């Protein structure tokens with residue numbers, strides 16, 4: 001039984017952490033350093049690990065950690081999430097005001113003017129101050145239950161603050177989850193690096209990130225949220241939108257700082273313009289301002305249309321769009337071999353910046369737009385993101401436009417271009433393509449691959465630029481004298497690097513496979529393949545069909561692996577690696593007994609007392625099984641700890657075997 005003082009300490013740590021994370025994520029005004037925060041966090045984590053019975057869902061340690069889902073459940077909104085009518089000029093806003101004044105029989109109306117955030121709308125439900133359910137807007141009536149993903153967003157309170165304002169029994173708030181523009185740019189750079197298609201805009205990446213079945217993936221994205229509206233509230237009376245916004249802040253929500261209370265339509269238009277001026281420098285995207293009648297009583301009196309309220313309107317800002325002509329379309333090779341078609345345009349000023357290139361993303365996008373060389377097009381800039389082509393102006397065609405053919409050969413190295421099963425991107429698969437060589441070597445030398453100590457980015461850059469290495473196999477033929485000739489390279493460091501390269505010559509098969517940098521073959525998949533095939537020769541010979549027979553290997557991986565080993569250049573590089581003295585230690589194939597959960601699906605539910613969720617998942621994984629977050633007919637075992645609820649009911653309903661933690665441990669042994 002844990003002591004009371006321990007319990008008090010845990011509660012105190014949580015309170016401190018909540019306070020500091022509120023200062024950091026909501027107020028953007030931290031009081032302590034990240035390192036201090038991490039120390040407190042780890043302290044709490046350690047105490048909770050030793051005393052798992054004291055873990056509560058609102059603990060700051062519990063934001064991430066839920067198991068992946070198989071699908072989202074649906075949630076019915078208590079009150080529908082309606083949309084807004086748009087206004088496109090001052091006249092339409094004045095008409096809106098006039099209609100309302102007539103309807104409400106008032107000389108002047110008070111409005112709030114708020115930025116219209118360009119993200120994805122969600123609803124959060126708090127019961128007695130605890131965050132219980134979060135959902136997407138969906139069709140306005142029902143949305144998807146994305147609670148566990150929303151929990152990973154640090155500016156969303158798991159528990160409301162009640163130091164200034166009492167908390168209602170039930171509170172439904174609405175707001176916009178968004179992807180900060182700077183982080184969006186970084187994300188796209190990373191995606192292209194990993195050979196994944198870029199997101200079109202921050203809005204898409206916000207909704208894409210929120211709809212991940214595995215909350216760990218959502219947690220990796222720096223999503224943020226502003227709260228701006230209400231659903232159903234039980235046990236609290238709000239009189240106005242302005243009051244609601246202030247109260248949201250007191251409860252610990254992040255509220256946008258730009259809304260203003262305006263008297264009459266002229267003040268409204270003034271603030272609309274003010275927000276418009278700030279727009280280009282905001283760290284998030286907005287596409288208009290929302291004008292709302294402030295008084296809730298007046299809102300009720302004005303009422304609703306079928307799909308939108310009479311008391312609000314969205315006044316859009318001019319899109320950052322222009323028209324220009326496409327002079328050429330070029331294929332550009334990225335650092336990981338992804339080939340992106342780029343439109344070269346007659347230079348044009350959009351939103352104050354002259355642009356001459358726009359991304360066409362990929363072949364599907366070119367098809368969708370129907371774009372040809374010589375076409376007049378509408379292009380769009382969003383923040384500082386690379387401009388994109390929105391649509392073709394077909395009326396301006398003269399018949400001389402030319403269709404763009406995707407190159408069959410890489411424009412940089414001349415090797416064949418492939419489009420892998422299930423991917424939108426074309427890629428150059430040649431691991432020695434100069435366009436990808438630097439990135440390839442960085443990966444090859446990284447810790448989990450060949451682990452060549454000291455081979456940093458700067459050095460790789462020089463080695464490639466000076467043509468010391470034209471393929472990563474060349475590393476194993478490097479001479480110290482050549483290295484010393486490089487900038488800022490002392491004899492001792494050159495010696496160390498040669499020694500590190502030498503040390504990397506003996507490598508296990510899984511690391512070697514990983515080092516090759518085959519698309520879709522990460523660290524885990526490399527291990528799966530190494531275990532299955534036991535040797536490089538066996539793996540090289542495997543056709544896609546054979547590969548697909550392996551549990552965990554889907555069509556994408558199978559295609560990617562088999563096409564990688566068909567590329568002659570890749571085979572030559574592998575030969576050269578072996579010639580350079582690389583020795584691959586083969587992995588012993590595990591005995592059947594060690595894979596005793598092969599093909600079986602486990603679900604863990606309730607409070608686990610004998611092991612953590614991560615440990616449980618690892619035990620299953622190591623034995624060839626799979627841990628899932630939801631119970632279905634395919635589930636083999638539900639492992640239930642104390643307090644198990646709906647998943648346990650579902651297991652009983654479906655007749656799935658339910659076992660205790662103790663029984664699970666017996667099976668593991």
Ligand code: IVH
Pocket residue numbers: 082083084085114115116117118119120121137176228229290309312314
């Ligand atoms: S209020 C009845 N306020 O715009 C009022 N919406 O077209 C309903 N949005 O689905 C919404 N910023 O995703 C409101 N400050 C703001 C908003 C906002 C963005 C989005 C929201 C909604 C859509 C309505």
